Amino acid sequence: MLTDGRLVRGDRTRTAVLDAAVTLATEYGLAGLSLAQLVETLGVSKSGLFAHWRSKEERQLATIEHARAQFAAQVVAPALAAPKGVRRVWALHEHKIAYVIDVELPGGCFFTNAQFEYDARPGPVHDRLAAVLAEWLALTERLTAEAVTAGELRADTEIHQLAFELNAIVTGLVHHSRLIPTDDVAALGRAAVLHRLRALCTDPSLLPEE
Amino acid sequence: MLTDGRLVRGDRTRTAVLDAAVTLATEYGLAGLSLAQLVETLGVSKSGLFAHWRSKEERQLATIEHARAQFAAQVVAPALAAPKGVRRVWALHEHKIAYVIDVELPGGCFFTNAQFEYDARPGPVHDRLAAVLAEWLALTERLTAEAVTAGELRADTEIHQLAFELNAIVTGLVHHSRLIPTDDVAALGRAAVLHRLRALCTDPSLLPEE
Numbered sequence: 074m075l076t077d078g079r080l081v082r083g084d085r086t087r088t089a090v091l092d093a094a095v096t097l098a099t100e101y102g103l104a105g106l107s108l109a110q111l112v113e114t115l116g117v118s119k120s121g122l123f124a125h126w127r128s129k130e131e132r133q134l135a136t137i138e139h140a141r142a143q144f145a146a147q148v149v150a151p152a153l154a155a156p157k158g159v160r161r162v163w164a165l166h167e168h169k170i171a172y173v174i175d176v177e178l179p180g181g182c183f184f185t186n187a188q189f190e191y192d193a194r195p196g197p198v199h200d201r202l203a204a205v206l207a208e209w210l211a212l213t214e215r216l217t218a219e220a221v222t223a224g225e226l227r228a229d230t231e232i233h234q235l236a237f238e239l240n241a242i243v244t245g246l247v248h249h250s251r252l253i254p255t256d257d258v259a260a261l262g263r264a265a266v267l268h269r270l271r272a273l274c275t276d277p278s279l280l281p282e283e
Numbered sequence: 284m285l286t287d288g289r290l291v292r293g294d295r296t297r298t299a300v301l302d303a304a305v306t307l308a309t310e311y312g313l314a315g316l317s318l319a320q321l322v323e324t325l326g327v328s329k330s331g332l333f334a335h336w337r338s339k340e341e342r343q344l345a346t347i348e349h350a351r352a353q354f355a356a357q358v359v360a361p362a363l364a365a366p367k368g369v370r371r372v373w374a375l376h377e378h379k380i381a382y383v384i385d386v387e388l389p390g391g392c393f394f395t396n397a398q399f400e401y402d403a404r405p406g407p408v409h410d411r412l413a414a415v416l417a418e419w420l421a422l423t424e425r426l427t428a429e430a431v432t433a434g435e436l437r438a439d440t441e442i443h444q445l446a447f448e449l450n451a452i453v454t455g456l457v458h459h460s461r462l463i464p465t466d467d468v469a470a471l472g473r474a475a476v477l478h479r480l481r482a483l484c485t486d487p488s489l490l491p492e493e
Contacts, residue, residue: 101404104311104312104315180403181402181403186402189399189400189457190312193310203463206462206463210463233471237466237475238475240455241451241454241456241458241475244458245447245455248398248402248454249447253416261443261447261448265444
């Protein structure tokens with residue numbers, strides 16, 4: 074008991090619990106994220122977990138923030154290292170495609186899975202997941218607008234439409250890759266994003282071939 | 284008891300149970316499709332339900348077949364009434380977009396929701412859901428190939444790539460529409476499908492404007 078309490082109070086163990094929660098959620102759902110599963114996976118006590126999160130909803134919201142931080146570190150931060158303009162828009166999607174295909178999550182992408190799971194369940198979990206999607210679309214729109222300002226994407230680019238389509242391609246990629254596993258689905262996703270960006274790009278040599 | 288038994292044995296009630304099961308699954312998940320919920324929604328007895336399906340998995344598989352039949356009647360059949368060629372490819376997606384946006388299912392589309400839910404859970408439910416997606420992609424590819432043969436889509440159309448992208452657009456539409464409800468998301472989806480088809484079409488006047 075005391076050992077478990079000390080263990081779970083430590084930041085390192087808090088991270089381990091949340092890592093496991095993100096992984097389990099892509100497999101069994103965020104609603105199915107039971108204390109019993111976490112206890113079994115990690116070998117900590119229920120009372121140790123309760124020291125951090127008093128309710129299932131608190132635990133779900135903490136899991137969302139943890140997944141968001143992972144995604145920011147593994148997708149957004151490296152993409153922002155690319156030069157501003159169309160190359161940064163591409164880098165964002167190149168990293169996202171690699172993430173949803175290569176990452177060790179059974180369901181491919183925590184957010185796509187959780188967002189579908191909560192799409193018809195009102196409440197704080199739904200609202201936070203919707204806000205994360207809105208934030209992603211806003212980021213895509215901002216980087217795309219920068220590429221238009223830089224003259225690298227055509228002035229008549231429909232930024233809102235493009236952000237919807239690029240997000241749909243990656244959402245479709247998560248969907249397809251887990252159910253039709255024989256396909257080289259990363260190549261399908263890369264080609265779709267590059268096709269859309271190259272058609273709008275004033276200098277396609279800035280982008281890889283499809 | 285006897286009344287319940289008679290009621291549920293009737294085909295009309297079997298249909299009512301499966302209608303409710305499809306709707307509940309888009310809200311709470313196919314795994315969360317409990318006898319208790321069906322009993323509460325429909326006011327039938329557990330023993331009455333057990334007369335039809337002996338296990339949860341049998342009930343889930345029956346729900347999938349029921350949703351597939353609904354989709355075939357509401358999306359595939361009307362699309363096949365359009366003239367063979369690019370207009371039939373468009374009709375298929377026009378009906379599918381209307382279905383996922385307008386249908387009375389809380390989660391928008393039974394299959395997209397259930398496929399994400401089961402993407403990382405091996406077993407007969409996963410396999411059947413994957414087979415339904417493969418069937419949909421094969422139908423899109425067949426209608427697209429007919430449009431190429433008819434000379435209405437360019438001879439160099441990458442049919443497999445196009446089927447992936449058209450499916451991704453509608454998957455993204457379900458995702459987006461339930462989480463960013465202020466958007467006219469049907470218009471975003473229609474424009475994305477039409478843009479892709481018109482770019483490949485030898486006679487764009489066969490298709491509506493974007």
